[in-house]
Amino acid sequence: MRLKDYARNHNRRKEYIGQPDLLLIGIDVSKGKHDACIGKTRGVIRGKLEFKNSREGFKYFEDTIRQVLFQHKCRKVLIGMEPSGLYWYGLYERLRSCGFGVCLVNCLSVKNNRRTMQDGVSKTDRKDAYSIFDLLQQAKFFLPVERDKELQAAYRLMRRHMAIKKRMSRVRNQLRGALHLSFPELNDEIKDLALPTSLRFLQAYPTPESILRNGRKRFLARWQRRRRCGQWRPTKFEHIYNLAQESIGLKDPFRCDEFEIKALAADLGEAVAKQQMYLDKATELLVGREDFQALLELPRIGKATATAILTAIGNISEYRNGKQLVKLAGLDIRQYESGSSIRKRPRISHIGSAYLRHWLYHFALRLVAHDEHFKAYFNRCKKRSPGKGEGMRAMMAVCDKSLRIIFRILKYQEKYQPEKDKKIAEFYREQQKAA
Numbered sequence: 001m002r003l004k005d006y007a008r009n010h011n012r013r014k015e016y017i018g019q020p021d022l023l024l025i026g027i028d029v030s031k032g033k034h035d036a037c038i039g040k041t042r043g044v045i046r047g048k049l050e051f052k053n054s055r056e057g058f059k060y061f062e063d064t065i066r067q068v069l070f071q072h073k074c075r076k077v078l079i080g081m082e083p084s085g086l087y088w089y090g091l092y093e094r095l096r097s098c099g100f101g102v103c104l105v106n107c108l109s110v111k112n113n114r115r116t117m118q119d120g121v122s123k124t125d126r127k128d129a130y131s132i133f134d135l136l137q138q139a140k141f142f143l144p145v146e147r148d149k150e151l152q153a154a155y156r157l158m159r160r161h162m163a164i165k166k167r168m169s170r171v172r173n174q175l176r177g178a179l180h181l182s183f184p185e186l187n188d189e190i191k192d193l194a195l196p197t198s199l200r201f202l203q204a205y206p207t208p209e210s211i212l213r214n215g216r217k218r219f220l221a222r223w224q225r226r227r228r229c230g231q232w233r234p235t236k237f238e239h240i241y242n243l244a245q246e247s248i249g250l251k252d253p254f255r256c257d258e259f260e261i262k263a264l265a266a267d268l269g270e271a272v273a274k275q276q277m278y279l280d281k282a283t284e285l286l287v288g289r290e291d292f293q294a295l296l297e298l299p300r301i302g303k304a305t306a307t308a309i310l311t312a313i314g315n316i317s318e319y320r321n322g323k324q325l326v327k328l329a330g331l332d333i334r335q336y337e338s339g340s341s342i343r344k345r346p347r348i349s350h351i352g353s354a355y356l357r358h359w360l361y362h363f364a365l366r367l368v369a370h371d372e373h374f375k376a377y378f379n380r381c382k383k384r385s386p387g388k389g390e391g392m393r394a395m396m397a398v399c400d401k402s403l404r405i406i407f408r409i410l411k412y413q414e415k416y417q418p419e420k421d422k423k424i425a426e427f428y429r430e431q432q433k434a435a
Helices: 003-007 013-017 055-071 087-097 107-115 125-137 149-182 185-189 196-204 208-212 215-222 234-245 256-286 290-295 303-313 322-328 354-370 372-384 390-412 418-434
Strands: 022-028 033-040 043-052 076-081 101-104
Touching: 003 013, 013 022, 022 055, 022 125, 033 055, 033 125, 043 055, 043 125, 076 087, 076 125, 087 101, 107 125, 149 185, 149 256, 149 303, 149 354, 185 234, 196 256, 208 234, 215 234, 256 303, 290 303, 290 390, 303 322, 303 354, 303 390, 322 390, 354 372, 354 390, 372 390
Parallel strands: 022 076, 076 101
Antiparallel strands: 022 033, 033 043
């Protein structure tokens, strides 16, 4: 009876937990030390156990587990923890290498379960460990996404890529705000601040004073077409010089705005270069894989999207059907009713990988814009569910459909065939008519 055969099936988790020779351990993970609660389905054996986040601490915890196993005649161990922060990664890999069964529990479930305990709503590390142990007794846990070494390394790089992308968004907003104070007319002229020409310009002449300082002739001579104008035409620089002469921006005799904009533009340029560097390295790790090449056969998909989707899904052998991938992305439908008088439209759960959902959404946007098959499917979904939010509901349906196609391609090594999707839709339509 293996853990992975039961933990992904919510109907059989209780069967796994009900084994008499199974030891349950809940761990509250933190930076310096970890708190654990050890017991069985009948009750707690050891409610308080602390060990440091070090080699000696891991060794002490392993020895304690083996001692409890021998005393209570248990043969299997199931350890649960919260996937909060980064501190659980090292403990998770260490415990798995020792042959113990390790699972995760939802952070929000730990918080809500702690409120139902008798000793109040106070939060302590010991109480969190017991709350995790209690969730294990209720069979409310899940297994993390399994990835081989290549996918794990690429996933790590892609997460760093996404973190830099978020930082770029914050720096871009700060740069827009600084431009609005010193040179508001320039915001309408620069549509994309991350373009190479935009960054070069902002690091050279970010304020009206810096533009007018050297005169029109020297300013225009520096931005000739064959030198550094890049994506901008020479006429645009003439227009910017005219705007600088009549700008309504705030005057800054100490040039603080100029210093700030140059610093933010340099920070944004560095982030753009690092983002591309991480993306290229992650793609380099996966470009030789068969599943990566299979995904590239999909319409309107690039190497970046294929890398992100492949690393988010992990080992495709761990999934039995496309519905599990849909649930992993948080696209499964959740419906809440309060009697018959108040009934709202169902929504997607959002309980899943926001990373996978982000890339699927942008992939679906390209499919709807440029692929006739998905464009027709998008329009049919809009007609099927009219009203407020019909476009977003149809887009989520396209994400669902594309993810199921990806599952079929990766699981059964099939090529993408738009005709097959039409046949599947006709088959289900006939089944509904017969019912």
